[in-house]
Amino acid sequence: MPSGSNHQVAVTGYGSVTALGGDSVTMWEALLEGRSARAPIRSIPLEGCRVTEGAEAVLPDLPGFSKKQISRLSRSSRLLLPAVAEALKQAGLLDEEGRSLLNRLEMCVSTTACGMEKGEEFLRRIWQAETRGNAALLAHYQAQQQIAEIQSNFGFRGPAMIIANACAGGANAIGHGADLIRSGMADIVLAGGYDALCELVYAGFDSLQSLAPEACRPFDRGRNGLMLGEGAAFLVLENLERARRREAPLHALISGYGHTTDCHHLTQPDQEGIPLEKAMGKALDMAGISARDVGYVNAHGTGTPFNDGAEAKAFERVFGRHSTRLSSTKAALGHTLGAAGAIEAVISLLALKSGALPPQINIADPEPLVADALVGPNESTDLRHVMSVNLGFGGSNAALILSKETLI
Numbered sequence: 001m002p003s004g005s006n007h008q009v010a011v012t013g014y015g016s017v018t019a020l021g022g023d024s025v026t027m028w029e030a031l032l033e034g035r036s037a038r039a040p041i042r043s044i045p046l047e048g049c050r051v052t053e054g055a056e057a058v059l060p061d062l063p064g065f066s067k068k069q070i071s072r073l074s075r076s077s078r079l080l081l082p083a084v085a086e087a088l089k090q091a092g093l094l095d096e097e098g099r100s101l102l103n104r105l106e107m108c109v110s111t112t113a114c115g116m117e118k119g120e121e122f123l124r125r126i127w128q129a130e131t132r133g134n135a136a137l138l139a140h141y142q143a144q145q146q147i148a149e150i151q152s153n154f155g156f157r158g159p160a161m162i163i164a165n166a167c168a169g170g171a172n173a174i175g176h177g178a179d180l181i182r183s184g185m186a187d188i189v190l191a192g193g194y195d196a197l198c199e200l201v202y203a204g205f206d207s208l209q210s211l212a213p214e215a216c217r218p219f220d221r222g223r224n225g226l227m228l229g230e231g232a233a234f235l236v237l238e239n240l241e242r243a244r245r246r247e248a249p250l251h252a253l254i255s256g257y258g259h260t261t262d263c264h265h266l267t268q269p270d271q272e273g274i275p276l277e278k279a280m281g282k283a284l285d286m287a288g289i290s291a292r293d294v295g296y297v298n299a300h301g302t303g304t305p306f307n308d309g310a311e312a313k314a315f316e317r318v319f320g321r322h323s324t325r326l327s328s329t330k331a332a333l334g335h336t337l338g339a340a341g342a343i344e345a346v347i348s349l350l351a352l353k354s355g356a357l358p359p360q361i362n363i364a365d366p367e368p369l370v371a372d373a374l375v376g377p378n379e380s381t382d383l384r385h386v387m388s389v390n391l392g393f394g395g396s397n398a399a400l401i402l403s404k405e406t407l408i
Helices: 022-033 069-072 075-091 116-127 134-141 141-155 164-183 200-205 242-246 276-287 304-317 337-354
Strands: 008-017 105-109 160-163 188-195 231-239 253-261 294-297 324-326 385-392 396-403
Touching: 008 022, 008 242, 008 337, 022 116, 022 324, 022 337, 075 141, 075 231, 075 253, 105 141, 105 304, 105 324, 105 337, 116 134, 116 242, 116 337, 134 141, 141 160, 160 276, 164 188, 164 231, 164 253, 164 337, 164 385, 188 396, 231 337, 231 385, 253 276, 276 304, 276 385, 276 396, 294 304, 294 337, 304 385, 337 385, 337 396
Parallel strands: 105 160, 105 188, 294 324, 294 385
Antiparallel strands: 008 231, 008 253, 188 231, 253 396, 385 396
16 A cells, blocks of 8 residues: 555544434444344335344434425435435534535445335336326436435535445445545545335345344354344545645544455355455555454354354454454344445444444354454453454455554
């Protein structure tokens, strides 16, 4: 990685909306308390599904929006707009009216389902031979509509890249945004991801029998499935020298990023975890640190037999018996798909800033390879570097390293 602040990427703002809270502070406090958002799902019909619980968010208020305007928004948009607002406000990029101080702002955004419930409503109307308003539903389903709503609501323009790289997409969006800054192609990027619960995705996972009928238990030998969730998270990534000139808050640096594609199986990771190991190695190399320098890893940890087993092997080879701590917050927040990598990057950043570690909940019989590394209740430590990893369908693997700005 090129040295010097001209090539370093700072996080100057972050925001999130999850099933544990409508902002990052509320979510973080709930995570540290060991709470889980698992509850019956009310927002989508689940007749015929084997599992009917998950991590459903309470949609935040949208000040300044009329009821008619809100009715036109997809559930995804209602999750992502407050997350973007929190990130931009924290970075000092909003005026008193909540409009962007920048006329141009590039975006790298991840999603898997876009505004899917609008598409599902469109299909239902077609079946019922209803025609009025269908064009608007179809338009609001597509991901470019959510991008347009971000731009119009906050008043900026600029190119936007949409990454649909399954469950590693959120991390890849942040990594790609950081690469744009490192290469000199951009000096500030809004990067993140979003996904809302929808019938198609939920029924698909239920049909695969991938959903845990009770609690989701990552890295427990008795684990039997994941818990679906929803949410959004965004980070403002900025060239470090630029951020310092404008005296922006410096929360962390994106010091390392690695990604691989293993092509092992459509829905299962390589069972030895070798591609994930390579992605983590690439991130460590970019950051210029060793595995023992990483104090905490936020694992992908879906709670499925194949995923957690592969991750455990990769973590054991990379971190060995070092003091690196490990947990998966999906047991609390659910698997948020295209938003997962972004939400978990925010969680990793909050751990880096505070030294507090989110505990691994729902553990009864931990996987031996990582048993000693799993975070318990009320743990804290002095962190200099943290890592967040994500795996996606189709063999996508991503690793991000966040570091304290004062050490680089």
